[in-house]
Amino acid sequence: MLQESHKALHLNPKLNEIQGEARKRMDHGVESLKKDLSSVRTGRAHVDLLTPVVVNYYGTPTPLNQLATVSSPDPQMLLVTPYDRSQVKEVEKAIVAADLGLNATADGAIIRVNVPPLTEERRKEMTKHVRTAGETARVAIRGIRRDENDKIKKLEKAKEISQDEEKQAIAAIQTETDGHIKTIDELLLKKEKEVMTV
Numbered sequence: 001m002l003q004e005s006h007k008a009l010h011l012n013p014k015l016n017e018i019q020g021e022a023r024k025r026m027d028h029g030v031e032s033l034k035k036d037l038s039s040v041r042t043g044r045a046h047v048d049l050l051t052p053v054v055v056n057y058y059g060t061p062t063p064l065n066q067l068a069t070v071s072s073p074d075p076q077m078l079l080v081t082p083y084d085r086s087q088v089k090e091v092e093k094a095i096v097a098a099d100l101g102l103n104a105t106a107d108g109a110i111i112r113v114n115v116p117p118l119t120e121e122r123r124k125e126m127t128k129h130v131r132t133a134g135e136t137a138r139v140a141i142r143g144i145r146r147d148e149n150d151k152i153k154k155l156e157k158a159k160e161i162s163q164d165e166e167k168q169a170i171a172a173i174q175t176e177t178d179g180h181i182k183t184i185d186e187l188l189l190k191k192e193k194e195v196m197t198v
Contacts, residue, residue, distance in 0.1 A: 052100070101116075
């Protein structure tokens with residue numbers, strides 16, 4: 001995400017470290033948002049809908065995707081095929097218990113998960129959730145910018161870097177911030193569109 005022009009600006013290893021840390025933390029923030037958005041229901045069946053489901057597998061809470069394959073044969077249906085057939089009932093129970101508003105029905109070795117179309121009211125709720133998640137992610141990115149800028153300012157105060165280096169480093173962190181905020185905005189726009197598409 002970082003522009004090439006900023007990459008080689010810092011000969012000071014401490015500044016490179018600060019910038020690398022900022023990028024890593026911001027990337028993590030974006031990944032976290034992606035994960036959150038993947039579990040937001042749209043009007044269509046999507047395998048990521050079941051990401052939050054955790055199954056009690058012989059006493060151990062285990063993510064569904066480690067115990068079964070999930071496919072989407074049509075827009076209103078998910079098929080879950082547990083690797084261990086003896087776990088069909090446990091998986092079915094976990095899907096219902098996850099409170100995702102989905103109906104799961106065991107059918108032999110597979111579980112059919114009906115994904116009902118969203119009502120207008122539910123779509124608006126989902127959109128609100130998406131926007132809230134996006135704002136939380138933006139605030140987190142700005143918090144990271146502030147933290148890393150504080151570190152840069154301390155280095156300048158301690159005379160470990162020049163004022164020019166400080167300005168360049170802060171500009172590089174801002175570029176990093178802008179890139180990540182732009183990515184967040186794009187993710188939100190795409191998700192809102194999915195939610196509102198009937």
